[in-house]
Amino acid sequence: MSVLSWCQWLEQTSLAVAISESVWLFPIIEGSHILALPLSVGMILMFDLRLLGLAFQGGSASRLMHDVLRWSKFGFAVMFVTGALLFMTHASQAYENVFFRTKLVLLLMLGINAAAFQIVFYPKMARWDAGGGTPLGARVCGVLSLIVWIGVIVCGRTMAYQL
Amino acid sequence: MTAVRSLLDWCSNTTTIVFIRDSSFGMPAVQSVHLVGLTVLLAAILVLNLRLAGAGMMDWSLPAVERQLRPWAWGATILVLASGGVMFLGNPAKYLANVSFQFKMVSLALAMLCQFGLFRTFFRSDPGVRRRAMNIVVAGLSLTLWFSVGWAGRIIAFV
Numbered sequence: 001m002s003v004l005s006w007c008q009w010l011e012q013t014s015l016a017v018a019i020s021e022s023v024w025l026f027p028i029i030e031g032s033h034i035l036a037l038p039l040s041v042g043m044i045l046m047f048d049l050r051l052l053g054l055a056f057q058g059g060s061a062s063r064l065m066h067d068v069l070r071w072s073k074f075g076f077a078v079m080f081v082t083g084a085l086l087f088m089t090h091a092s093q094a095y096e097n098v099f100f101r102t103k104l105v106l107l108l109m110l111g112i113n114a115a116a117f118q119i120v121f122y123p124k125m126a127r128w129d130a131g132g133g134t135p136l137g138a139r140v141c142g143v144l145s146l147i148v149w150i151g152v153i154v155c156g157r158t159m160a161y162q163l
Numbered sequence: 164m165t166a167v168r169s170l171l172d173w174c175s176n177t178t179t180i181v182f183i184r185d186s187s188f189g190m191p192a193v194q195s196v197h198l199v200g201l202t203v204l205l206a207a208i209l210v211l212n213l214r215l216a217g218a219g220m221m222d223w224s225l226p227a228v229e230r231q232l233r234p235w236a237w238g239a240t241i242l243v244l245a246s247g248g249v250m251f252l253g254n255p256a257k258y259l260a261n262v263s264f265q266f267k268m269v270s271l272a273l274a275m276l277c278q279f280g281l282f283r284t285f286f287r288s289d290p291g292v293r294r295r296a297m298n299i300v301v302a303g304l305s306l307t308l309w310f311s312v313g314w315a316g317r318i319i320a321f322v
Contacts, residue, residue: 031317035310037198042206055231059222067219071209153198158191 007091040075051142099159200242267315
């Protein structure tokens with residue numbers, strides 16, 4: 001089965017049809033997807049600002065990371081579930097949309113970026129926890145996250161216009 | 164009122180607004196700016212309220228958190244207002260008649276009134292001097308108000 005025919009099958013499932021045909025389900029799911037932005041992406045951006053020395057100076061970076069991740073994990077769970085449901089209703093159009101494809105590539109990049117931070121910089125975070133002296137690599141992770149997340153938002157908003 | 168309406172109509176017919184409204188990537192670009200601004204602004208408000216409720220960022224005092232986030236919150240406010248203004252001017256009559264837009268403006272006024280008026284002292288002082296339950300209630304109210312502004316904004320497209 002090709003990806004496109006799988007997408008077409010997905011659109012025909014009773015769940016996808018129910019969402020598309022309901023007056024309130026689609027707005028509620030789409031609204032939740034957007035209002036989860038500050039919780040998920042927004043909290044990550046707050047930590048990026050700390051990495052870059054642009055906010056939250058003078059406190060522990062790892063404690064801030066712990067505090068913001070607690071909320072962003074919940075935000076990303078909402079994002080993933082609502083995003084999957086939205087995808088089901090327009091699967092084949094989304095699959096063929098260049099902005100949707102770009103969004104997926106950007107999300108993959110962000111996943112690799114976050115994993116790199118977790119593996120390379122997180123274990124030695126205690127060394128630069130309180131003061132400045134954030135390693136250059138960790139700063140690069142912060143800049144990448146900041147820019148690529150904005151790209152994800154732009155792609156997501158633009159694809160919705162084209163479906 | 165008629166003077167305001169004719170001014171709005173004039174604005175909505177300026178070449179800049181017409182160009183943004185009618186080009187295929189104009190509105191998605193403006194809406195993207197609105198969403199990036201919303202993400203940063205509501206995240207800053209969330210962090211501030213979490214600190215007020217004693218649910219994180221405990222390395223900094225509440226006034227310190229407020230001070231550190233202030234430039235980002237104001238920057239995001241400029242993005243949201245500018246992009247929102249362009250969207251509104253694209254079709255003022257449609258927005259003014261939209262019940263969700265009206266609700267959004269009322270919630271926005273209420274949220275600002277609470278943030279800068281009613282709850283002002285809560286965000287300007289040490290939360291430790293008050294009972295924690297009180298701080299949690301204020302944080303909950305503030306977040307409810309600000310997020311209802313966002314929800315009302317999203318529903319504009321559906322009513």
